[in-house]
Amino acid sequence: MQDVLQRLLCDQGYAVATAATAEEAVAQLEERDFDVVVSDIVMPGLDGLALLERSRSLNPRAAVILMTAYATVDSAIAALRSGASDFLEKPFLAEELMRCVERALHYREALWKENLRRSVVHPRSAESSLVGDSPAIRAVREQIALIAPKPSNVLVTGESGVGKELAARAIHAASRRRAGEFVAVNCGAIPDTLLESQLFGHVRGAFTTAIQANPGLFVIADGGTLFLDEIGELPFALQVKLLRVIEERQVWPVGATKPVAVDVRIIASTNRDLVREVDAGRFREDLFYRLNVVHLRLPPLRERRADIALLADHLRERLNAKLGTRFLGIDRDALRLLMAQPWKGNVRELENVLERAMVLGDAGGDMITLLDLPELTGVEPERPLHLREAVGRFERRHVLDVLAEAGGDKREAARRLGISLASLYRKLSGDPEAPPRPAS
Numbered sequence: 001m002q003d004v005l006q007r008l009l010c011d012q013g014y015a016v017a018t019a020a021t022a023e024e025a026v027a028q029l030e031e032r033d034f035d036v037v038v039s040d041i042v043m044p045g046l047d048g049l050a051l052l053e054r055s056r057s058l059n060p061r062a063a064v065i066l067m068t069a070y071a072t073v074d075s076a077i078a079a080l081r082s083g084a085s086d087f088l089e090k091p092f093l094a095e096e097l098m099r100c101v102e103r104a105l106h107y108r109e110a111l112w113k114e115n116l117r118r119s120v121v122h123p124r125s126a127e128s129s130l131v132g133d134s135p136a137i138r139a140v141r142e143q144i145a146l147i148a149p150k151p152s153n154v155l156v157t158g159e160s161g162v163g164k165e166l167a168a169r170a171i172h173a174a175s176r177r178r179a180g181e182f183v184a185v186n187c188g189a190i191p192d193t194l195l196e197s198q199l200f201g202h203v204r205g206a207f208t209t210a211i212q213a214n215p216g217l218f219v220i221a222d223g224g225t226l227f228l229d230e231i232g233e234l235p236f237a238l239q240v241k242l243l244r245v246i247e248e249r250q251v252w253p254v255g256a257t258k259p260v261a262v263d264v265r266i267i268a269s270t271n272r273d274l275v276r277e278v279d280a281g282r283f284r285e286d287l288f289y290r291l292n293v294v295h296l297r298l299p300p301l302r303e304r305r306a307d308i309a310l311l312a313d314h315l316r317e318r319l320n321a322k323l324g325t326r327f328l329g330i331d332r333d334a335l336r337l338l339m340a341q342p343w344k345g346n347v348r349e350l351e352n353v354l355e356r357a358m359v360l361g362d363a364g365g366d367m368i369t370l371l372d373l374p375e376l377t378g379v380e381p382e383r384p385l386h387l388r389e390a391v392g393r394f395e396r397r398h399v400l401d402v403l404a405e406a407g408g409d410k411r412e413a414a415r416r417l418g419i420s421l422a423s424l425y426r427k428l429s430g431d432p433e434a435p436p437r438p439a440s
Contacts, residue, residue: 005038008094009101017405022046022054029058033332036104038097041068052084063104067092130166131314132307136299140167147294148174153246155231155291156269158298161348164269165229167298172225177265180224183217188233196238197254200245206255218251218262225265231291232272232283243287266291301343301350308339308350315351316358316368325358328366337376399427 006016017032019025022043029037037055041048048066055064067088086100130137130144147154148171156164165184172182190198197206201216217226228234234242245251246266250259268291277283301308312330320327330338343349353375354368361372370377399417406412414424 005097008097012098012101014101022048022051025051026054026058029055029062033059034062036101037062037064038101039064039066041066065100065104130163130170131311132304133310134304134306136304137307140296140298143296144170144174147171147296149176150294151265152293153266153268153291154294154296155274156267156296156298157274158269158271159300159344159346160271161346162298162300163347164271164298165227167296168225168227168267168269171267171296172227172265175225175265177224181221182225182227183221184227184229185217186229188230192235192238195235196241199238200241200251201253201256201260203253203255206253214253215260216251216253218245218264219260221264222262223264225267228266228268230270231268232270232274232277236282236284239284239287243284243290246287246290301346305339309335311347311350312338312354315354319351319355319358323355323358326366327358327361327368330368331370334368334370334373337370337373341376395427399424 002018002020006018009016017028017034019028022039023045025037025039026046028034037051037059039048039051046054048068052064052066055062063085065086065088066084067090069090085104088096088100130141132138144167154168154171156167158164168184169182172178185198187195197214197216199217201214201219204213241252245262248259249263250261252259274283274288274292278285278288301311312335316327316330319325338350338353345352353373356375357368357372361368399413402416403410403413406416410424411421414421417424419427
């Protein structure tokens with residue numbers, strides 16, 4: 001049955017690997033990514049439903065087709081409820097199998113797009129996307145869903161590059177204030193002498209360079225959300241004034257004789273330990289409690305490594321649009337390398353690495369590979385200058401992959417490649433003109 005199915009699928013252009021038991025299949029799933037898994041249900045050892053569960057754990061993108069000669073309504077329902085994309089009752093026609101495989105591939109693609117769509121917190125704002133499906137990021141999205149409708153101030157904490165502004169935008173986009181402005185200001189990027197007038201505004205003539213009035217960011221954000229990034233950098237003198245604005249819900253522009261009423265929700269963020277800053281006397285305790293009504297912590301990327309594949313693919317699509325490149329994906333080895341990194345700079349660092357790979361990488365290739373990630377591998381790539389050399393390198397890599405899949409059996413590898421054993425030896429030697437070596 002294995003041989004027949006392999007021949008049928010190979011004749012349709014599919015690359016096929018076979019396993020005699022579910023345990024062998026699990027070993028292959030641990031080593032390679034598959035688009036579709038076709039499995040019997042009744043088998044010695046692990047059965048098809050157990051294999052389905054392991055496949056969903058090891059390779060959640062793979063669609064699974066289960067087949068059995070002992071079909072019942074209950075077994076079909078159990079298979080589909082467990083996550084199988086289709087169910088085949090033996091005996092079946094070749095056309096039925098092909099239709100199942102085609103449906104499974106369409107299902108896989110649709111599922112991938114749906115997962116990507118669900119990864120955004122709120123459909124009204126594309127920039128509020130928090131990509132991922134790990135328990136850690138799901139918990140963040142659940143917290144945002146609870147926080148967003150309420151008027152309370154929010155303190156977002158997390159390491160640099162985890163996406164604190166994205167979380168703030170997600171809260172705003174899912175709130176009742178979404179029709180208002182979302183105004184972001186980096187408290188550490190504006191000089192102390194200008195920050196007060198930027199936040200609270202000033203009247204004309206308030207100081208030498210005030211040739212016209214400035215309403216200030218609080219007034220601009222009236223009815224919406226003001227995001228105070230790096231709040232730990234706010235000068236101590238301005239902390240007092242910010243506290244007054246929060247308590248009185250009005251601002252005093254520099255040089256003004258009367259206050260301006262404002263209705264603003266504040267979301268503040270920091271990568272500092274504000275409790276420690278309060279203990280050290282660098283941050284006002286009363287302001288800390290006014291800002292920290294609701295606390296949202298964003299996990300670093302190393303705590304949600306399962307999201308790296310989704311994140312990297314999301315960033316690749318966005319960077320393609322930004323750079324005008326056409327990379328279709330990230331190959332398995334490159335993705336494994338990305339998932340193994342510590343990512344001290346979190347998502348921002350991941351995006352920088354991918355952008356560099358896509359700017360300086362092989363623009364003619366359709367996949368991001370290890371050659372495009374020299375800062376992670378520590379090996380600067382030597383790219384072939386001529387098409388023949390590039391094709392030769394790809395061919396040799398493909399031959400070695402097939403040889404590995406064949407367990408080192410050169411005759412079997414040659415059969416799978418559709419070439420003679422002598423040609424295989426020439427390709428392995430790297431010299432197409434080399435004389436054939438005797439089979440061992």
